[in-house]
Amino acid sequence: MTKQQLIAVFAAMILTSALVSAATVWGSLWLVNKSHQQTSADSWVESSPLAFLAQDPSQANQPSFHPLEKVVLSVQGKRQTHFVMLEVAVETRRPQRIANINDYMPVVRNALLKLFSDKTYDDLRQDGAIELLQNEIKQTVLLAFQKTDIVRDIDDVLLTKYVVQ
Numbered sequence: 001m002t003k004q005q006l007i008a009v010f011a012a013m014i015l016t017s018a019l020v021s022a023a024t025v026w027g028s029l030w031l032v033n034k035s036h037q038q039t040s041a042d043s044w045v046e047s048s049p050l051a052f053l054a055q056d057p058s059q060a061n062q063p064s065f066h067p068l069e070k071v072v073l074s075v076q077g078k079r080q081t082h083f084v085m086l087e088v089a090v091e092t093r094r095p096q097r098i099a100n101i102n103d104y105m106p107v108v109r110n111a112l113l114k115l116f117s118d119k120t121y122d123d124l125r126q127d128g129a130i131e132l133l134q135n136e137i138k139q140t141v142l143l144a145f146q147k148t149d150i151v152r153d154i155d156d157v158l159l160t161k162y163v164v165q
Contacts, residue, residue: 063155064095069105070161071112077121084116084124087161088137090154097153104145111144112137124164134159 001009067089074081088108092098115136123129138157145151 061093063091063093065089065091065158066095066098066101067160068108069102071109073113073116075116075119075121075124075164082121082124083165085161085163085165086112086137086159088141089158089160090141091156091158092153093155094153098150101150104148104150107144108141111140115140121164130159130162133162 067087070085070087073084073086075084076082090098090101124133137159141157142151142154145154
């Protein structure tokens with residue numbers, strides 16, 4: 001074989017390899033999309049790294065809010081004990097992945113109990129306390145879920161109800 005023939009064979013092999021690879025990727029993506037259309041919402045595709053292929057583009061950026069159970073805590077005042085009632089909601093764009101978030105409520109309650117153990121009634125009633133408390137609660141809830149897979153699906157933590165009595 002001459003040098004020109006070797007180069008031509010090598011180029012043909014590279015071209016064939018690229019075409020086969022492209023056809024394999026295209027066929028795999030087509031099959032994943034087709035199988036997703038035929039299966040339920042709980043298909044294996046949505047929990048795989050290829051989940052972006054199965055998402056409906058019109059709903060991909062729509063936030064969903066999941067309310068957590070309300071939490072009632074006590075804080076010390078100057079003369080008496082006061083109670084704080086909190087309702088917290090978690091914002092996500094993947095609600096199916098946080099369906100069992102309420103199973104972790106004991107962890108969330110424990111984290112909030114620790115947060116409020118250092119608070120006093122006067123701390124909660126001062127100007128700007130709600131904004132500061134909102135940020136502290138968000139960080140506390142995210143830390144509570146840090147050891148779980150749920151944390152990556154939480155986009156924001158909102159304080160939806162706050163009552164101090």
